[in-house]
Amino acid sequence: MTADDRPLVILQPAPQRPERIFRPAVRAELDRLFRVVDLSDDQDPASFDRALPEAFAVIGQPDLPTERLAEATALRAICNVEGNFFGNVDYPTAFARGIHVLGCGPAYAQAVAEHALGLALDVARGISREDRAFRSGTERYVADGNADAVLLRGARVGLIGYGNLGRALRPLLEAFAVDLQVHDPWLPDRALAEVGLVAAPLPELLRRSQFVFVLATVTSDSEHLLGADQLAALPDGTRLILVSRAAVVDYDALWSELDAGRILAGVDVWPEEPVPADDPYRxxxxxxxxxxxxxxxPQAFERIGEMVVDDLRQIAAGLPPVRMQVAARELVGRYRNRPVG
Amino acid sequence: MTADDRPLVILQPAPQRPERIFRPAVRAELDRLFRVVDLSDDQDPASFDRALPEAFAVIGQPDLPTERLAEATALRAICNVEGNFFGNVDYPTAFARGIHVLGCGPAYAQAVAEHALGLALDVARGISREDRAFRSGTERYVADGNADAVLLRGARVGLIGYGNLGRALRPLLEAFAVDLQVHDPWLPDRALAEVGLVAAPLPELLRRSQFVFVLATVTSDSEHLLGADQLAALPDGTRLILVSRAAVVDYDALWSELDAGRILAGVDVWPEEPVPADDPYRxxxxxxxxxxxxxxxPQAFERIGEMVVDDLRQIAAGLPPVRMQVAARELVGRYRNRPVG
Amino acid sequence: MTADDRPLVILQPAPQRPERIFRPAVRAELDRLFRVVDLSDDQDPASFDRALPEAFAVIGQPDLPTERLAEATALRAICNVEGNFFGNVDYPTAFARGIHVLGCGPAYAQAVAEHALGLALDVARGISREDRAFRSGTERYVADGNADAVLLRGARVGLIGYGNLGRALRPLLEAFAVDLQVHDPWLPDRALAEVGLVAAPLPELLRRSQFVFVLATVTSDSEHLLGADQLAALPDGTRLILVSRAAVVDYDALWSELDAGRILAGVDVWPEEPVPADDPYRxxxxxxxxxxxxxxxPQAFERIGEMVVDDLRQIAAGLPPVRMQVAARELVGRYRNRPVG
Amino acid sequence: MTADDRPLVILQPAPQRPERIFRPAVRAELDRLFRVVDLSDDQDPASFDRALPEAFAVIGQPDLPTERLAEATALRAICNVEGNFFGNVDYPTAFARGIHVLGCGPAYAQAVAEHALGLALDVARGISREDRAFRSGTERYVADGNADAVLLRGARVGLIGYGNLGRALRPLLEAFAVDLQVHDPWLPDRALAEVGLVAAPLPELLRRSQFVFVLATVTSDSEHLLGADQLAALPDGTRLILVSRAAVVDYDALWSELDAGRILAGVDVWPEEPVPADDPYRxxxxxxxxxxxxxxxPQAFERIGEMVVDDLRQIAAGLPPVRMQVAARELVGRYRNRPVG
Structure with missing residues (x-):
């Protein structure tokens, strides 16, 4: 009888479901390479604690305070599959121990970028507005419904935030030969110039952009980054696309601008979700x-599973992870995201 | 007293309006370079006939039968600003005389490509569907409304027709790293390969595509190019985007597929416009x-004016036109487009 | 016994060789679609004249004066396979008759663009210079030989002429994120802007460019377009790449600048070819x-054959040619190119 | 009198020179943001040790064994400006302490990529060979010297190694629409697929490639990765470009293949530098x-200085470094590079 020397991996992805992030073939890879202790349906802390001392990696976002990490002497990686880093991990200890703290944010970037572009083209051309009109028998034909329709090609576009989302959105926008500016206080101007981007202070970006994409994450610094003054600075007819985090924008101010018809917007995130049924702005x-x-x-979720398996295999082979996002010690404590409901 | 030796240009753009296609600065250029006989509001044939013998160019789509061309001894260019070539011109005589017959189709290509991509992203992600749900208080959040949402990135995409529209759409799609096939019976396979495209027979293209863009113009050969059999060949869940001409598709067959929920579609052109108010498919x-x-x-219309002025200046300088579409003698008689109402 | 109703094509490509432009598979296509009268090795005018009345197309650049065209009553296409249009054809008659006058210039464009970029990178980095040093045992290592080495990335680049060559070179240069200006007096500024290019007057382009590519053809207007004054305007250290026609540049002035070490150059065309053996500038x-x-x-030559077969098939099918370059009536008489020896 | 609270930075870049990596403006930035102890010309260990306890960062590659790190209680970053990581640092302690270990490899990537492409185009077209012929009066014109000339466009290209160099080279190659394969044992196939690349096993890549770029660094695993068998597997006429590290290739085997005229090569790195004067292969x-x-x-060196200043400012502001390469704990001990002489 030989011992199973595959590294042990604890799988506790809640609120994610394992079958959503692992296609069968990818799950089979995971099971072939690792001894998987699957706690997807077992939230009992005792189960987790039993497996922890031998664990090579944890897939999920369970609490990992100092005491638990002390037990996890074999731990090499924590693979968050929810998308945000929360305060339930003793990150300094993990970093000091050389445990890889990994996030799955990049898995969503392409999906968000495509959705953001879809919203932008919709508000540029009135696609859903005219579809509604058609359904009520009030549609307009040819130029009649196009008085405010604009091209994206050649437009002045501003990106607020240039992380995973910005990097995924950029090539889509460049196909339209847009005149692009980027504002990201976490990046030196020369880092943007190096990759061919123009950095701009936020006020300048707002004042000149015909399309603005809000792609910034929430930190203590970025709450209401776009307040009434900033929104008022946007040119008439600006299209504002909001797909990152609601806290970045002052929604009362946004509703005022929209209600006045001064700007147009595509909005995917909300201060309160679900939005109250009787919200007059509906x-x-x-x-x-x-x-x-x-x-x-679905494709974004499946990409998480692939990233996890690829990086666990890398680490088990003595190589660095290359697909998940490596948590930066400087940033991991700054995020103010709430779990997605 | 000196004679005005600027070439004479007849401007009779109906149903286009001159102020829509010529921004003031561009109109000023036209007026500076040419003696413009503006018949925008004068459809009296006698006015036209009076100016014709001295005309260097006609901007518009008036009748130019053999007899009229015989009078137009100075004519060098006919600039169609409507988008389609009709049967009201003696094209063989124009070609034999070396008169440039020019169309403004390219002016619309970018606008159509952007709209087509907007429709594709809408049906890929359910953007207008979920917007409607939101307005009726039945919206779904996060993954709940995304069961059938798909990425465009990496998708198998087919283009039917590769003219102005296809060329404008291609770079937008390539930003999504799509797996592209093209069917265009007017182009040799090697002409497509030369520019890095894969030519495919229509049945193969239909059988494998997750997104199909119908970009073909109507000719005697392309009516109902997509009939019941062709639509039935599309994979379940295909997104069909129809932005060129309605006659290319059998709409009864299309409604059947849509009604069955087997495919999804974004449709911009209709067999009858306006669509009957009581059409049950609304x-x-x-x-x-x-x-x-x-x-x-608006930006497409303004581009027409720029193209016209640029090309008339080229021709007046003894250079070939480079912005408008040169009518092909082989094709000018084949189109079956009707005027847009 | 049935008549052979394939259209007749006269093949007299001299100085081209048929086996160089037609790969066997492509020659087989030509022979399957057309009755080919192969006069590759028969320059007897009588042979040509015998075939002419029935000829659907001529592949080559034989004399086609007025009288011969009068005999060529079935002629639909003249396919020049040499690269330049000469004065030995009655072009006005050909155009009036609707005979397609086609050139093979585009076949060479990619090869020229790649060679031009190779020359540019060579003079940017001293590649052939240091290779020579190595062979003589005087090579320098690491930074020692790099004092004047520059990146192409981000450089200010000027293109003089924007035809086939410029269009082929552009994407290669754009991969280096260059800051591009274009000067082409045959194109309206807006035509360049439309495709995302910046038009510049020649003096401005010369004054600011770190790399200049001379891609212009020779006409009566472009001889010595770059004379002593223009070359003197180039910044110190400019890399000049000359790949189109020698007559565009004043070589005495160029040698002076090069001899002084003020600029660097890659030169592919010469006022006299072969260059005299004792030329001191060697x-x-x-x-x-x-x-x-x-x-x-070789790949450029083979492309000619493919273009010819593709376009002859198009024309025989009642479609316009799409691969060869359509001669512009305005330009065909302007070129001053001499046959390549 | 107020204390200077700017963080202290030790500058000891040898063998780099500070004036080569810091343009005056960038040096001024460094001096404004930090108290710089400039030991560029002071290799006395005592000087270094005196500054170390207060040092926020070290710019250079001095020895930092365990004992020295123990003294460096304020140390936050080690900025290597030489290009390779050597064994003279106690990396485990640095990582455990959360000290950023940063390399300047990316500064060279664009320069190497451009040079590699220049070499590839040279061997594709015989640019330096024909330049030499010209200088000896034996040049050939037009097609005579082009029998073995090939396009890069559409060629089958293999990259061995896909790190900084591969990422910089890729867009340059894609402008040629090459058919690309990548071999990198440190990257999962899906990581390459994710960014649109095709991963291939080394034998397959070698067997099919018309151009091969060797971009791999040296580790214990990659020595003589390309030995006699691998080189023999290359198709006749392959162009091999070697720009990373000599140890990856068996040069005796390479010379045999080159001497036989079976393949062509552009080589920038050598087993012994300088190459012996009497080497017969010269x-x-x-x-x-x-x-x-x-x-x-020069531009690569200046980029190092910009990267250093940008990242030190980031770290001083509590943000992660974003421009230099973060050393991977798994790889930092694997490299077998020797200092560049």
């Missing part, structure tokens, strides 16, 4: 509504 | 409705 | 010499 | 010689 015309749907599509 | 769910709006936006 | 250091080799490579 | 015809010049150009 009938605003200059807005395309989307229910936090930009990232969470 | 409430189909798997369809994004658009009222022949893909091309006719 | 040992200039700041120059990469190339013997009119940029275009004439 | 006159090989199918080879372009380059003296380890691909990376070390």
């Amino acid at each position: 009938r605003l015309e200059g807005l395309v509504f989307s229910g936090h749907r930009a990232g969470g599509i | 409430r189909l769910e798997g369809l994004v409705f658009s009222g022949h709006r893909a091309g006719g936006i | 040992r200039l250091e700041g120059l990469v010499f190339s013997g009119h080799r940029a275009g004439g490579i | 006159r090989l015809e199918g080879l372009v010689f380059s003296g380890h010049r691909a990376g070390g150009i």
